Amino acid sequence: MFFYTSLESPLFKNENVCFALSDRYGGVSEGVFNGLNLGYSVGDCKQSVDTNHRRVKEAFVKTFGKADSRVGLGVCAAGENGMDRDFTKNVPMFYCQQIHSTKSVVVDENLVSKYGRCDGRSMCLGEADAIITHLSNVLVFVMVADCNPILLYDRKNGVVSVIHAGRKGVFDGILPFVFKRMSEVYGTRVENCLMYVGASIRSCCYEVGEEIRTQAEILGFSDVFQGKNLDLIACLKQQSENLGLKPSQVEISPFCSSCEGGLYSYRRDHSTGRFGLLAMLKKGII
Numbered sequence: 001m002f003f004y005t006s007l008e009s010p011l012f013k014n015e016n017v018c019f020a021l022s023d024r025y026g027g028v029s030e031g032v033f034n035g036l037n038l039g040y041s042v043g044d045c046k047q048s049v050d051t052n053h054r055r056v057k058e059a060f061v062k063t064f065g066k067a068d069s070r071v072g073l074g075v076c077a078a079g080e081n082g083m084d085r086d087f088t089k090n091v092p093m094f095y096c097q098q099i100h101s102t103k104s105v106v107v108d109e110n111l112v113s114k115y116g117r118c119d120g121r122s123m124c125l126g127e128a129d130a131i132i133t134h135l136s137n138v139l140v141f142v143m144v145a146d147c148n149p150i151l152l153y154d155r156k157n158g159v160v161s162v163i164h165a166g167r168k169g170v171f172d173g174i175l176p177f178v179f180k181r182m183s184e185v186y187g188t189r190v191e192n193c194l195m196y197v198g199a200s201i202r203s204c205c206y207e208v209g210e211e212i213r214t215q216a217e218i219l220g221f222s223d224v225f226q227g228k229n230l231d232l233i234a235c236l237k238q239q240s241e242n243l244g245l246k247p248s249q250v251e252i253s254p255f256c257s258s259c260e261g262g263l264y265s266y267r268r269d270h271s272t273g274r275f276g277l278l279a280m281l282k283k284g285i286i
Contacts, residue, residue, distance in 0.1 A: 001026040001036065001059045003199065003263065003275070004253065011194060011251045017153050017160050018064045019279040021198045021253070023262045026059070027052040029273060037264070037273025038143050040124075041097070044273060053122045057093050057139060060278055093122040093139040094131060095276075100168040102177040104130035104161065106185055107138060129169055130178045132161040133281070134186060141278040145264040146201035146257050148232060149277035150175065154182060156192035162279050167212070170232055171219055175239050190244040197252045198277050201267055203231035205258035 003023040006012040012019070027036030028051045033044040036052050092115065094107055105111075105128045112135065115123050125131065131140040140162050142149055147166035152175070153159070159182055165174050182188035208230045216224055216235070224234040233252060240250055257275075258265040264273045 001056065002063065003255075003260075005063065006196075007063070009196070009251060011249075012153075012196065015153065015155060015194065016158060016282045017151075017155075017279060018282060019151050019196065019277060020060055020063065021149065021277050022056055022275045024264055024273065024275060025262065026055060028055075032269065032271045033273040035273065036275070038141075038276045039145075039274030042273060043271065050121070053093065056276070056278065057091060057122070060139065060280070061091060064280070091137060091139055093141070094125055095122055095141050095143065096125050096128040096131060096164075098129050098143065098164045099127045100166055101127070101129050102169065102172050102174045103128040104132055104163075104178050104181050106181070107131060107133035107135060107140060109135070112138065129165070129174060130161055130163040130181075132159065132178065132182055132185070134159045136281040136283045139278055139280045141276045143274035143276045144198075144200065144257070145266040145272055145274050146206075148200040148236065149198040150236075151196040151198075151277060151279055152178060152182070153194045153196075154186060154188040154192050155194060157186045157188060158281060159186045159188060160279050160281055162277055165236070167208075167230070167232060170235050170239070171215060173239070175236065176243060179243055193245060193249060195240060195245060195250045197233065197236060197250070199253045199255040199257050199260060199263055200232065201258050201265065202233060202256035203229045204256055205267060206230050206232065
């Protein structure tokens with residue numbers, strides 16, 4: 001169900017945010033989507049994706065509710081899991097229709113009120129590629145199948161964003177755009193931020209053409225190619241350094257989604273599902 005979680009992270013395990021990177025196991029999708037596909041727009045059966053969303057949310061709440069009472073996911077504990085079933089059902093779970101843009105959506109009290117009770121359903125916030133929130137007990141996620149799933153966390157102001165960053169998003173600067181939005185809305189400063197980049201396609205598997213090489217050079221990316229293969233992680237490192245993030249503030253997964261059979265990969269399989277990066281702020285953040 002989960003490829004990696006913040007409970008395993010030396011950088012995030014003691015922070016007031018929890019996250020999980022899903023894999024393709026534990027779901028009900030069939031055929032090329034076999035397993036825990038979280039993407040609605042890839043040709044999978046909607047009912048299967050609905051079930052997968054419910055399962056991954058329940059697993060998230062169970063994992064972090066049992067691990068850390070500060071999360072606030074089970075204060076009315078019921079059953080051996082120490083988890084309130086009604087609470088789990090009504091945790092808002094938000095995602096976007098991802099369009100490889102630099103657009104972000106802020107999930108605040110007004111937006112949550114607009115959507116009302118979710119009754120266990122996940123809710124689409126429209127077209128965007130990043131979600132930002134300061135609300136605890138609200139689950140936000142992005143879906144990928146080779147693109148970079150990124151979490152940016154303001155530990156001082158209690159704000160988290162999840163970002164879908166493919167090659168176009170990285171080249172267009174979605175990471176600095178999201179940081180700018182967090183700064184404008186919440187006063188986020190770079191020295192208070194931590195960043196996680198999950199499994200994604202790496203230079204070992206990402207061959208591109210001369211047009212992409214030319215674009216990278218025009219944008220000022222240096223030493224981001226290994227032969228014909230593009231290293232998007234090197235691009236993200238340059239962008240994060242330009243923002244002022246130090247290496248000690250950043251955790252990057254060592255795994256390539258195309259090499260890992262337990263993850264969905266568009267480059268490897270073409271017709272395939274999506275895995276996700278899910279995040280939630282813990283209860284009680286000031």
